[in-house]
Amino acid sequence: MNAADTAFVLFSAALVMLMTPGLALFYGGLVRSKNVLGTIMQNFFMLGVIGVQWALIGYSLAFGPDIGGFVGSLSYIGLSGVGAEPFETYSKTIPHATFMIFQMMFAIITPALITGAWAERLKFSSFLVFILLWATLVYDPVAHWVWGDGGWLKSLGALDFAGGTVVHINAGIAALVAAIVIGKREGYGREAFIPHNLPMTVLGAGLLWFGWFGFNAGSALAADGIATTAFVATHLATCAAVLAWCFVEWAFRGKPTTLGAASGAVAGLVAITPAAGFVGPMSAILIGIGAGSLCYLAVLLKVKLGYDDSLDVVGVHGVGGLWGALATGLFASTAVNPAGADGLFFGNPAQFGIQVVAVAATVIYSFVISYILLKVIDATMGLRVAKEDEVAGLDLTEHQEAGYSL
Amino acid sequence: MNAADTAFVLFSAALVMLMTPGLALFYGGLVRSKNVLGTIMQNFFMLGVIGVQWALIGYSLAFGPDIGGFVGSLSYIGLSGVGAEPFETYSKTIPHATFMIFQMMFAIITPALITGAWAERLKFSSFLVFILLWATLVYDPVAHWVWGDGGWLKSLGALDFAGGTVVHINAGIAALVAAIVIGKREGYGREAFIPHNLPMTVLGAGLLWFGWFGFNAGSALAADGIATTAFVATHLATCAAVLAWCFVEWAFRGKPTTLGAASGAVAGLVAITPAAGFVGPMSAILIGIGAGSLCYLAVLLKVKLGYDDSLDVVGVHGVGGLWGALATGLFASTAVNPAGADGLFFGNPAQFGIQVVAVAATVIYSFVISYILLKVIDATMGLRVAKEDEVAGLDLTEHQEAGYSL
Amino acid sequence: MNAADTAFVLFSAALVMLMTPGLALFYGGLVRSKNVLGTIMQNFFMLGVIGVQWALIGYSLAFGPDIGGFVGSLSYIGLSGVGAEPFETYSKTIPHATFMIFQMMFAIITPALITGAWAERLKFSSFLVFILLWATLVYDPVAHWVWGDGGWLKSLGALDFAGGTVVHINAGIAALVAAIVIGKREGYGREAFIPHNLPMTVLGAGLLWFGWFGFNAGSALAADGIATTAFVATHLATCAAVLAWCFVEWAFRGKPTTLGAASGAVAGLVAITPAAGFVGPMSAILIGIGAGSLCYLAVLLKVKLGYDDSLDVVGVHGVGGLWGALATGLFASTAVNPAGADGLFFGNPAQFGIQVVAVAATVIYSFVISYILLKVIDATMGLRVAKEDEVAGLDLTEHQEAGYSL
Amino acid sequence: MKKIEAIIQPFKLEMVKEALHAISVQGMTVNEVKGFGRQKGIREVYRGMEYQVDFLPKVKIEVIAPDDKVKEITETIIASARTGRIGDGKIFVSPVEEVIRIRTGETGEAAV
Amino acid sequence: MKKIEAIIQPFKLEMVKEALHAISVQGMTVNEVKGFGRQKGIREVYRGMEYQVDFLPKVKIEVIAPDDKVKEITETIIASARTGRIGDGKIFVSPVEEVIRIRTGETGEAAV
């Protein structure tokens, strides 16, 4: 047991917790003002729903003793036995409950990311049912595959430092499915969907960036050199991605935008997540450059592909996560982290192959289960609000509130 | 001396400090836009006033050597002798000054909580005089009773991990008195008092939640299992309270609201505060459910009782604090924290009785002294701004500023 | 190596990182709404630009092996050799990379401070070129002089705990030069330049205050008594400066303002920065009182002197930094920090003289180089946007965005 | 038909609305405007700089009504909007030639 | 010359603008207003307290046009703004005596 590591992981958990309100603001600023509360609410409420779900069952499904490489058993249901003693399997130097609460914050933010895809049109009740099922049937198992002792992807040797597959690809794919199944917003393509409050979005991006240090460095579970490596890589990749996104749009569209800088930051943070503790600073910069440019192009492509992913969850988290997971297979280096592996650029092409498998498995699983869940909910309780409610805005019709009375 | 504990308590202090700006936003969003600055200002200014008061005299009154169980002596006046050596009585592993600054942040936010009760009508000069006197004559002694070595409630065995009585009941009762003595806002019951900026309120709630980890976990004064227990209990109670508030209003009024989610979060944070380091995770969830539902009902009751507690300090902090203090007497368990005590549900009804005494003492003392102070100020300098100033808004009339020029 | 110190410095770095988004909001709220994004963008983008610049070359120029007391060598270019082992010269107990990333955050926020001087009129491309050159030619060398092993001011014995000269005087003087060279805003003196969103500014001030604990306490590079001293001094000076600014304006103009409280806070934070780890709490309060009153007067003076420093970088950071650097030569005490020195009030007038030299050197160097850089850029690519673009606002003309569509 | 425009103090809106409702005015359109007049402006201070704000927040109410209701309406507005202090505002009456209800196409008195 | 004022549902603005553009209306001025009429208001709830909001967001379009274009314009507005539900709004037509283009000083029909 080590007090420094405990302090480190507890504060990391606090920082990751702050990411969800940060995300609420990031997304909230991007919608039209009649939907600002509806958007914020889904994120804020997520804290409550998944917090309780995780304590009751989620944690056990993800980190309970392995069942067939696929899911954890129910031993830790209701957090029984999750106390002040260290959990040898995952973190020898901190209380088991410290590890549990840190992981809880990841479980909360992952489905929160998806909410950007269906913004401005999903029924709140259907939202609630979907995310509860998704957390239980998608997030918890996939977390087990990748991070759980005995999880099949972990056993395979897949590297995912802080959640490129589990968090970002997972959420990005669910977002893609949601955008397709739920359909376009009323007026899409005809009206202008202009962000109603970009300073709020930038504030959200700032809080995300700040919180992400807890997300990535905290994933070292100890205040050591690896935590520092992850911290530095996180920051540099993000810096580089801000530059990349803005310079690409400067070249393509004539001006660098503030929303571009904020979006680039998130893209960089996403992409470095799986790699953070395995790569050196210059690799981090390259990963960031890739993230900023690829995600920008992905976002442009959306219009061509014709689905309405309102806030670009697919373009930023899906594509950024994909790039990050693969880039980990390129840039990982045992010189940086002996507990990791070498990537393709460090002479180990096999690792790249393993990453591809991990990505493919997550994509397919997330796609299929998300699709089934959404279709079932659509058939039973319906996914969308009534057309006139959508026009009037979710704040008024789903929550009987107005965001602003300036 | 332990560097990890020092780092832990210092960052906890920083997090608690952030709660006051967080509260400023939480409250600021709830008032009408003509009072946004007046409301924010009282909170922000509190940092300055009570920071200096605490250094000059407050700390000594609260944590100086005991005088008759009632108050601390003046030994630490001007922080003399409060330096880098540990303060054996309270915290052996961190510098005395670390303990002092952590406690300062509590002294600041407590009177800040009260400002919600008199929002939109109190004179700034009277505000200043009141909170200085209240901090010195109410907060400092009560903090000594409950936390001070030799304090009579501490000696009695009352449990208050991070300030259910000292902070929340204390502030909630002062708020009740203030709402009664100061009277209703112009137009109360006739005009609509609609929050002018709910995203700002949710941001405030997010920062409060984040900072509260420092408040509650930091109160362990060491980065250990108890800190983790407090952290986990804090989060889970809050999650549960968000759900409880929203589901109750969903049932009663037909829709869950964003303001309900934010209010539920604060209610949960309040209620778990005294219990945080003494209860297990499932107890925390139950405390949160109680907090969310009770505080919602208390807020509804306000209208019936006929006082104008503008931002529901009584309903959320008073009632939430009360429930939390009593619930500590129900759910506390020595299995969770051997340094605590067992509550009624763990076979020790006496503890519940002690909690009742602590609550009653705080309620009576805070009520009486707050009442006298407010009456004296009203008689001498007056409490309210002129009626036409209230109509024009405090931003313009008390501070010569406008919140927004969008 | 010490995990507690590593955790402490990593989180401090995270807190300092948050100051830049905080500054973006602080400044963003002060401009007119048509320039809110242009202002925020310059700060947010700074994270990207200087983050990468520091990794590639800046860190080496500042902290590489000394060349003639003036600048660091290129040994650490691209962060080569900056890894998990401690850097004996500066920080024995934490990884070299931890020290590097903490320092990076300082390099980012310093040029960000300057952006307030040219707000609402500078071309984004010219901004970019200027800050890159300024960081490389001004910040990096001056950081070496004061903090670098072998740096001439450090060798002289100048005290600068967390950046009074390096950060604040440096930025304040560059701001003065910029205001003079770039000229006044269109309509200056004729139209009202009223802050468009003061709640945003107060939020920014709150985040700055919070982050500054990392800035100042983190500069101890260890979670110990000195870190606590710096933390306490930071908080108390800021509290006192809030009071001082507001009481002075209350006396002069009849009302205390919210913007005054926020400005006072920043002034206090600035002034205590060089002194934080060297002075006791009562000295800190005096420094804060000086900061609040002097900076208020300096801001008033601006109008007399006739330059348009849009957001008062000179008055707050220049004058505040100056006062802080000199006050360090007055109030520093080896009783507080044996590794420091005694100031004039503690019997050592020589220290005051040394501080004067450090201040003068920074002022002159920053003035001259900033002046040359700005003149060259003006002659080649031009500094200001076209007059009609300035009237239309930078958000639209430089970034093709609108801040709000409420 | 006439258009009655009343510029009033913002905090009087609720009362004016209710007074008009009481005399069965079925509809009105309201707009936040800024007024400049005899009422002295506001002094705002930012970092020690004083600004005189001459434009004060006002509310403009527009009611379209048949000619024979104009007198009753203006009197009702005066009664409910007056405080007796400078800045109470004005009422303007002007001619309207045609009124159409979009929903039904009705015109004239039937449309209001 | 006439002034045509139309109070419409906000989400219809884009369509009305395009319809007017199609019949070569070259300019218009638009304003966000709040309307009170037969359409029932909104119920908002804050901490359990219900508020009836009677004023609903509407958009007012003003077009100045020569007398002979009035009919075409009002018909176009009706066609593009109607949903058939209560709250669709009204059109008011009133006389304008003079029109001046600030840039050129042109007056009358040449100015619109």
Place this chain on the structure above:
Amino acid sequence: MKKIEAIIQPFKLEMVKEALHAISVQGMTVNEVKGFGRQKGIREVYRGMEYQVDFLPKVKIEVIAPDDKVKEITETIIASARTGRIGDGKIFVSPVEEVIRIRTGETGEAAV
């Protein structure tokens, strides 16, 4: 009495106000509106998507004045609001039948 409505560029408001004040116009009411006209709109870009914003921010000034002051007022507005570039705006003059000061009940010229 006449109502003079001027739609101008927002940044010209201060100058127009002062010019009108100089010819002793005692009162006016001002409103932020959006204008659509010959002036080309703004291009905004969000995440690579381009939006053409046709409605540009304008300010509408309303002055009620006696018939014999109309010419002076319109000329003053033209002089102070003109930049010579497209988008300078328009002035409309229309009849007003009655003016009442709410505070005193005065009517006609005494009321403005």
